[in-house]
Amino acid sequence: MKKDKHGCDLKTCLMCRLCLKEWLPAVEAHRKNYTLNKGQLLFSENDAVTGIYFIYSGKMKVHKHWSKDKELIVRFARKGDIVGHRGIGTELIYPVSATALEPTTVCYIDMDFFKSSLKVNNEVLYELMMFYARELQESEKKMRNLAHMTVKGRIATALLMLLQKFGADEDGYINLNLSKQDLASYTGTTYETAFRMMNELINDNAVEVAGKNIKVINAGKLEKLGREYEEE
Amino acid sequence: MKKDKHGCDLKTCLMCRLCLKEWLPAVEAHRKNYTLNKGQLLFSENDAVTGIYFIYSGKMKVHKHWSKDKELIVRFARKGDIVGHRGIGTELIYPVSATALEPTTVCYIDMDFFKSSLKVNNEVLYELMMFYARELQESEKKMRNLAHMTVKGRIATALLMLLQKFGADEDGYINLNLSKQDLASYTGTTYETAFRMMNELINDNAVEVAGKNIKVINAGKLEKLGREYEEE
DNA sequence: CTAATTTCATGATGTAAATCATAAAATAGA
């Protein structure tokens, strides 16, 4: 992980946006910027928690390990997002890993300074609490889907979520290069099944795929797949 | 839901324990106490959020609906626990339902007063944030288990969690009367499968069952089931 | 620029767990 000479713009993350203007110089003094290459680990599950990160540019995956070649991607993160906040809690170790999906720059704040910031900046603390609340809702919804929805439905739902989170380029392709393996890990299935379901979605004329680029061409169909059985 | 004449002791929940002593009279003035019978709904998924609840006595399940006869139990709650906090967030509706598992009394605080309390009581806000952080960790761990662990492993893990949360009586039985259907809903499986896996655990001499009472007799075995494959 | 490793692509096979089908207890309601 390379230390970056130019810092962030102090406007992008929750911390910088919501803290008192008087506090910003303190933030500037404490933050450290790092750059990561594609595939590089920011921190690893079970590492001791030292601080919290904010993404200044790039994209990351946050994932939880299972066996040798199995994991669950818990969340994707983009510019402005917090990463490493799962380290806050009773335990002093990260319960997840974070890996860059493309060249990424992050802003690092050590835990002591972050906690002081929360004490000083009520607004930050309040919004952080709200952020956790939303993440919890998301997580539990995904949990239910994992328990009851078919793989096809989960993939359909995941694609809609990715589209909404990362947006699409001029040609309509989702702004994220996702390997099929990562799609599988995100939806809690195997590469092969994810692949087959994507083929079905292509045959259903719901999506179009060009290499790692995915275009949603019938969002309604995908939404419907995510709702099957739900209303009964 | 019956209104209860005697209130709580103002010592049990996060709110009362952590707020400023000067604030307690305000809490006392605003709280409302209700009693619920076994099986009674406290609030239902998609209801408009009006406030937050603290359990004063009894036990509840918090569950997310799927189809007619499928749901996922997201959490169990006991004395002192918060319920309805999932209603905080962008949406103004509860993303889950809460149902009493036995006669239960709760303390209700309307959302406006609760939010004022957070503004006034930094300590409460901070601990609420920490509480969410822990819940999120729990939720994501459960999510990964749902994706990759076998049903037997999930049931084993669930039993250990229930034992630790509710404790055991003199005879070693977990202090919670859980229907097999609820055990299935908690572990994301069907009644039949949960039933069969419990039989296997009984044959493995890991647990003992007497009606709705469950006794863990070999915690090590259960823990091991929850770890299968994990280390590879 | 070639070798080595990933990632992608698909068929064949196996299996864990869901679904279906019934019936006996147990609990509740009239």
Next chain:
DNA sequence: TCTATTTTATGATTTACATCATGAAATTAG
């Protein structure tokens, strides 16, 4: 107390999905 509903109990059948196997592209490395 008798009926009705819910919970428990278990076998038989099906199926969605994982696993295994293998080869071809596509990256990455040396």
